[in-house]
Amino acid sequence: MADVTVRAPAKINLHLEVLGLRPDGYHELAMVMQSIDLADSLVLRASADAMIRLHCDNADLPTDGTNLIVKAADLLRSRVGLPELGVEITLHKRIPIGAGLAGGSSDGAAALVGLDALWGLGLGTERLHGLAAKLGSDMPFCLQGGTQLCFGRGERLEPVPQQQVAERAVLLLKHPQASVSTPWAYGRCRELRGDFYLESETDFEQRRQALRHGPLLAALAAPGPLPPLRNDLQSVVAPEVESVRSGLDLLRLGPEALAVAMSGSGPSLYALYPDLAAAEAARITLAGELDALGFASWCCRCGGSGVSLVTDGSPP
Numbered sequence: 001m002a003d004v005t006v007r008a009p010a011k012i013n014l015h016l017e018v019l020g021l022r023p024d025g026y027h028e029l030a031m032v033m034q035s036i037d038l039a040d041s042l043v044l045r046a047s048a049d050a051m052i053r054l055h056c057d058n059a060d061l062p063t064d065g066t067n068l069i070v071k072a073a074d075l076l077r078s079r080v081g082l083p084e085l086g087v088e089i090t091l092h093k094r095i096p097i098g099a100g101l102a103g104g105s106s107d108g109a110a111a112l113v114g115l116d117a118l119w120g121l122g123l124g125t126e127r128l129h130g131l132a133a134k135l136g137s138d139m140p141f142c143l144q145g146g147t148q149l150c151f152g153r154g155e156r157l158e159p160v161p162q163q164q165v166a167e168r169a170v171l172l173l174k175h176p177q178a179s180v181s182t183p184w185a186y187g188r189c190r191e192l193r194g195d196f197y198l199e200s201e202t203d204f205e206q207r208r209q210a211l212r213h214g215p216l217l218a219a220l221a222a223p224g225p226l227p228p229l230r231n232d233l234q235s236v237v238a239p240e241v242e243s244v245r246s247g248l249d250l251l252r253l254g255p256e257a258l259a260v261a262m263s264g265s266g267p268s269l270y271a272l273y274p275d276l277a278a279a280e281a282a283r284i285t286l287a288g289e290l291d292a293l294g295f296a297s298w299c300c301r302c303g304g305s306g307v308s309l310v311t312d313g314s315p316p
């Protein structure tokens with residue numbers, strides 16, 4: 001059987017609002033997530049020995065059962081009740097790890113889509129979404145991609161219909177020595193907030209409506225400026241991580257952007273521009289400071305889709 005290649009794009013958060021604490025210990029969220037064209041790729045080859053094996057070109061990443069790709073493969077195989085299925089997966093890692101860009105979740109989502117195709121399971125979107133939600137709150141978004149409102153733990157998706165978002169591009173920064181654990185960020189958020197959470201479903205729904213019909217989505221629908229972006233984890237993480245503070249300052253002082261924010265639980269930061277040329281020009285203007293502060297940087301387009309099978313001829 002032919003190899004299957006899957007593209008696994010990163011995301012940024014255009015809005016991240018922590019509404020409440022849920023009975024399951026997770027936070028109730030209202031987010032706008034956006035795919036970008038910085039992507040990992042997975043190559044899957046069927047094997048006859050009933051083993052799930054992962055190889056990765058980044059030695060910092062475990063390839064054992066803690067990797068979300070292996071977890072996804074194990075879960076899928078046990079759900080369909082076919083323990084004899086085997087696979088050898090090679091991961092080309094380009095998304096920085098522990099960066100707030102959902103690289104692990106996107107890899108897990110890509111494994112679900114790739115194995116569904118490789119093993120000929122024909123599971124369909126709804127069942128894959130259910131499996132993804134079990135593996136991680138961000139994983140359903142990574143399957144779907146584009147621009148989505150994400151509610152609940154992050155797994156309840158509502159598409160944002162505007163096309164304009166996809167024209168835009170980001171200058172993305174991450175300090176190679178900085179990484180933030182998502183459980184730590186939410187734990188610290190809880191410590192800082194104490195009892196300061198909304199409590200009722202009515203209050204949650206009011207905030208969801210405010211986001212659906214608020215200034216951010218209206219502004220995303222047209223070219224031009226955006227309102228200041230909200231990420232409730234930014235004020236939790238910035239005081240603890242120096243590169244988040246210095247990177248945000250740098251992007252704010254740089255060539256005028258549509259918006260500047262931290263992505264997810266950080267420590268990645270981005271400045272949003274009308275198009276890729278503007279993001280690349282900003283990167284050139286800031287090259288000296290980026291170098292002096294030791295930041296890695298990328299210019300990425302906002303993307304219209306989540307994980308996707310790579311058919312012959314298209315680049316992974």
Ligand SMILES: C[C@@](CO)(OP(=O)(O)O)[C@H](O)COP(=O)(O)OP(=O)(O)OC[C@H]1O[C@@H](n2ccc(N)nc2=O)[C@H](O)[C@@H]1O
Nearest residue numbers: 026027100101102136137138139153182183186264265266
């Ligand atoms: C913060 C966000 C924003 O998009 O992304 P990252 O910065 O990690 O990319 C997400 O909420 C991360 O989603 P994801 O990384 O899938 O989280 P999970 O694996 O489900 O959960 C990891 C841990 O984060 C906390 N958690 C996660 C989601 C949520 N709604 N409430 C939480 O409190 C819990 O402590 C959980 O044990």
Ligand SMILES: Nc1ncnc2c1ncn2[C@@H]1O[C@H](COP(=O)(O)OP(=O)(O)O)[C@@H](O)[C@H]1O
Nearest residue numbers: 066067068097098099100101102103104105107
């Ligand atoms: N395939 C994977 N790629 C990246 N990280 C992974 C993967 N599988 C498991 N992880 C673990 O998930 C954690 C979060 O990584 P990542 O998804 O890159 O960041 P974030 O949750 O901040 O977006 C890390 O501790 C990492 O070891």
